Amino acid sequence: DIVMTQSPDSLAVSLGERATITCKSSQSVVYSANNMNYLAWYQQKPGQPPNLLIYWASTRESGVPDRFSGSGSGTDFTLTISSLQAEDVAIYYCQQYYSVPWTFGQGTKVEIK
């Protein structure tokens, strides 16, 4: 199985400041045939299912605010919230869909400082 490791486990950021979460996979999730990174990011709020933010490592899902962006390739990825809003308080997960079983990171809790 591909192990997804996120850091940090939690972070506190002031409103309007940048929040950065990293995700490292135990092996590359780039498919050589199309050079795509098989990596997604989700936001989960209490009592709700995860909500897809980003797929293909950097493609924003429809309706997701542009303050959310994804970057990276191979084994190292980043989710950036450019200007943290109160409604962004949540747990964020990365997920690889390169190989079955698809696997998730352990989550990063984002709070307001």
Next chain:
Amino acid sequence: QVQLQESGPGLVKPSDTLSLTCTVSGGSVSGYYWGWIRQSPERGLEFIGHIYFSGNTNYNPSLKSRITISVDTSTNQFSLKLNSVTAADTAVYYCARVTAAGGGFDFWGQGALVTVSS
């Protein structure tokens, strides 16, 4: 807007079979992959498996011997069966749709808490 809803017993006895159904509304199961994911404090988010509308499946190898996922295009539903359950199978079970692009889950059910206990 596609909506998914899990249904099934919330309490299952050890060694019994956990059965859940996901009803899809606002869209068709045809043309997509559909998945089951569970979440517990101990295991986090765990991929169980997914199924194409045609019936092709991919299962998590760690659960493969115990799970069956099926789809019924006539009722716009897909289902999960997990047999020989133990307390370790206690979790919130989600059904979800795989994106048309082929990666990630874009629509999720609200989740069904299933507790394994005698």
